[in-house]
Amino acid sequence: GESVGLHLPTLSVQEGDNSIINCAYSNSASDYFIWYKQESGKGPQFIIDIRSNMDKRQGQRVTVLLNKTVKHLSLQIAATQPGDSAVYFCAENSQAGTALIFGKGTTLSVSS
Amino acid sequence: IAGITQAPTSQILAAGRRMTLRCTQDMRHNAMYWYRQDLGLGLRLIHYSNTAGTTGKGEVPDGYSVSRANTDDFPLTLASAVPSQTSVYFCASSPDSQEAQYFGPGTRLLVL
Numbered sequence: 001g002e003s004v005g006l007h008l009p010t011l012s013v014q015e016g017d018n019s020i021i022n023c024a025y026s027n028s029a030s031d032y033f034i035w036y037k038q039e040s041g042k043g044p045q046f047i048i049d050i051r052s053n054m055d056k057r058q059g060q061r062v063t064v065l066l067n068k069t070v071k072h073l074s075l076q077i078a079a080t081q082p083g084d085s086a087v088y089f090c091a092e093n094s095q096a097g098t099a100l101i102f103g104k105g106t107t108l109s110v111s112s
Numbered sequence: 113i114a115g116i117t118q119a120p121t122s123q124i125l126a127a128g129r130r131m132t133l134r135c136t137q138d139m140r141h142n143a144m145y146w147y148r149q150d151l152g153l154g155l156r157l158i159h160y161s162n163t164a165g166t167t168g169k170g171e172v173p174d175g176y177s178v179s180r181a182n183t184d185d186f187p188l189t190l191a192s193a194v195p196s197q198t199s200v201y202f203c204a205s206s207p208d209s210q211e212a213q214y215f216g217p218g219t220r221l222l223v224l
Contacts, residue, residue: 034212043215093210105155
């Protein structure tokens with residue numbers, strides 16, 4: 001079956017450091033991936049996406065890397081700030097064509 | 113302001129009662145979704161609709177029903193609430209079923 005997972009349930013960093021959040025996916029046919037951020041008490045918020053014809057995409061302070069060979073996705077956050085503290089989810093498109101498949105999330109804690 | 117709204121924000125419900133959670137989007141997205149989020153289980157898809165007039169079952173549809181009479185609205189009904197339906201419910205929408213989803217703020221439901 002399809003599954004999307006994350007390597008670590010929690011990640012603690014100091015303010016100003018760079019953060020790397022990892023995600024492993026199991027379906028080699030998936031061709032679209034998304035990162036979401038969820039702050040406490042709020043709904044998931046779209047951060048950045050990437051399609052399988054790319055291996056890197058940059059946004060504002062965030063970069064997503066896709067390694068299709070090992071089915072690995074990562075989110076890099078530059079100069080991490082306390083406001084970046086949240087749960088981060090990766091998601092992939094479902095081959096069944098119904099909806100995205102979400103991982104369970106990594107909690108990022110940023111201390112100042 | 114464009115986006116997704118959900119109502120109510122929170123609700124305490126007696127077991128056996130009927131309840132409808134409301135969801136409205138103004139982005140003219142074709143696809144809409146209902147998820148529940150429980151600690152340790154992540155986001156689980158309840159029902160989805162790829163376009164107005166059609167609906168489909170997700171991972172955990174039992175005890176829930178939906179309708180999609182128009183593009184903007186996607187209500188979720190609990191016909192006879194049970195305590196195991198205590199959860200946070202998120203509605204989401206996307207331009208189509210294989211694109212990034214945008215989430216509402218959630219409804220916190222407690223069934224006693």
